[in-house]
Amino acid sequence: RYAFWETQPVAQFTEGSEPAEDGPIDKPKTVQDVRQEPYSLPDSFEWCVCDLTDDAVAHEVYELLSNNYVEDDDAMFRFNYSAAFLKWCLLCPGHKLEWLVGVRVKTSRKLVGFISAVPASIRVNAGRVPMVEINFLCVHKKLRSKRLAPVLIKEITRRVNRTDIWQAAYTAGVLLPKPVATCRYYHRSLNPRKLIDVGFSRLAPRMTMARTIKLYKLPDIPVTPGLREARPEDAPKIAELLNSQLGRYKLTQHFNAEEVAHWFQNIDNVINALVVEDPDSPGSLTDVVSFYTLPSSILGHPQHTELKAAYLYYTASTATPLKQLVNDAMAVAAARGYDVFNALDLMQNESFLKELKFGMGDGQLHYYLYNWRLGGGHSLQPGDVGLVLM
Ligand code: NHW
Ligand code: EN5
Known part of the structure; x- marks a missing residue:
């Protein structure tokens, strides 16, 4: 086979x-x-x-x-x-x-x-x-x-x-021998009219376009006090926060400060990394949320040629509820003209997907290791996975 x-x-x-x-x-x-x-x-x-x-x-x-x-x-x-x-x-x-x-x-x-x-x-x-x-x-x-x-x-x-x-x-x-975990893609409409136009999503039964647009409307600006773009000098603190939060998972990446400075920077239309600087304790960072930009070409559509998608990357939350952090990231993405916000059901994402109006996609993502066996041939649940690849 x-x-x-x-x-x-x-x-x-x-x-x-x-x-x-x-x-x-x-x-x-x-x-x-x-x-x-x-x-x-x-x-x-x-x-x-x-x-x-x-x-x-x-x-x-x-x-x-x-x-x-x-x-x-x-x-x-x-x-x-x-x-x-x-x-x-x-x-x-x-x-x-x-x-x-x-x-x-x-x-x-x-x-x-x-x-x-x-x-x-x-x-x-x-x-x-x-x-x-x-x-x-x-x-x-x-x-x-x-x-x-x-x-x-x-x-x-x-x-x-x-x-x-x-x-x-x-x-x-695609399915190959043999996944250590299998995750699902979820999608949150930011620009529902375009998503429906291009066949990425469809109007739900008994919904009008006007009601759909209202349903997915996000605040123009984030609500979390102290939320700002990550800066190079934040790297050591982000590394500490992130590695400690990633400690919860069975499969994850460990980031040193140099790696954090690279993976958690802000490059327009490539990567966005936001941190919460505690307003009561300047200099101390309590939360991180990040997303990367991966557009898709729309194949054979008369008007639209590109779908602008944001993909949730790593999050770490200690003071701000994860749901609020992700909603703020989506508000930023919507304001910047993204059409859809995507996430996998890994880490603790299940805790917000429904409430934040994500719907399950038709795609799966299998995780694989080369030359490494999990004891007993066991596989991991999506919630055990703390690894996001591009
Ligand atoms: S997954 C995205 C992969 N890319 C695409 O799907 C792009 C579109 N497709 C293609 O370009 C992210 C071709 O279809 C490709 C296959 C090139 C996929 N991974 O040349 P043949 C990654 O990049 C197996 C692994 O005739 P093709 C991860 C297939 O099962 N294997 O096919 C990449 C069959 O093997 P089998 C894949 O269609 C991880 C064989 O390829 C695969 O012309 C790579 C057929 O080859 C896939 N996605 O070309 C492994 N898709 O056993 C890294 C098909 O069934 C391992 N196949 O006979 C670790 C290496 C480093 C170790 C260091 C210690
Ligand atoms: C390795 N780093 O299938 C990456 N995407 O769901 C390689 N579906 O966009 C791995 N088919 O469900 C790549 N809309 C594996 C993924 C390959 C790409 C892929 C899926 C993920 C996807 C969309 C479009 C489907 C078009 C028809 C999809 C439904 C969204 C809808 C939004 C509103 C609420 C309900 C769901």
Whole structure:
């Protein structure tokens, strides 16, 4: 059934009696055991490093993904990550250009394949494991089903293993062996008229457009006193707040201050991070809420070409109710012209989804670990997951 994945150190659907402890699936290896030569591609293709610090290259990756990356089940929408977004999330602390792997056609130099890895400290249950996060695996539509994806995956594995990292985390909408958790997407309309126009959502039974617009109306400005944009100097305090809140979950990322300064900054149309500075105690931060910008191309619509979506990223709340924090983030997004606010049912998000008028989407998101087994073959509930990948 899974000719490639059956050969990889990942949990299989068929397994019965797993070890009781979390740990690696493969027997331990050293960097010396890892082959030095890149894997072979079919004759007409060659490997390249995609140096995203070069805007021309960033634009090539952008173009590949914008035309060939993930679509919904009915092929009505396709993710349209911006070049600025790709630079933000792939040129993060600890990044390595050799981990931004491209495949080009030898004759034309056209970019037709891509996969990326970035380092992350992932905590699974009690232990922290140095991993990479794999994302943006893409093969041009004209080259599908030629088994190029397994070559891209083996090559990035080799390049990561050469640096003495042996585990990875990744998410996908498709079912592969074997998810550690499965989450659902939820959507909160900000611009219901447009969402209905483009077929993203529909008018509920016995609802008019006017009533629908009123239902989803948000305040023009946030209500939480002390809410402001995160600044670089907030990083140590945000790290403390965030890591302590993420301590609740069984699968999460640990962020040092440098990583926080990168992942929790404000770049228009890429990432927004808000903090609450306690009005009674200047300098002390009590809460964090963040969202990233991932538009989708609307495929084949006469008027609209792009859906502007915000995705809830990490939250940490100690003084402000989570529901109010997220509502404030949505108010900011609505004021900035976003059409929809998306969230997964992970962390403690179940506690606000209904009340804040999110509806369940038709998409799922499976979480996977490479070369790491959960003791007893157990899987996690969405509420055990404290990890958000782009
Ligand atoms: S998920 C988004 C992935 N990208 C897309 O869906 C974009 C649109 N689709 C495509 O570009 C986020 C192609 O369809 C792709 C497959 C390239 C997906 N993950 O080349 P073949 C990520 O980026 C398996 C993993 O003929 P294709 C996460 C499939 O099951 N495997 O297919 C990425 C089959 O294997 P099987 C996937 O359609 C995580 C084989 O590929 C997959 O032309 C990567 C067929 O290959 C997916 N999303 O190209 C793993 N989709 O066993 C990282 C299909 O069934 C592992 N397949 O025979 C860790 C590595 C690092 C370790 C470090 C220690
Ligand atoms: C790895 N980092 O299916 C990422 N999106 O629900 C790769 N549906 O937008 C993983 N089909 O439900 C990607 N509207 C996996 C997701 C792939 C994209 C995807 C889903 C997530 C989505 C929308 C549009 C469906 C169009 C038809 C959807 C209903 C919203 C409605 C709003 C009002 C209240 C009820 C629900």
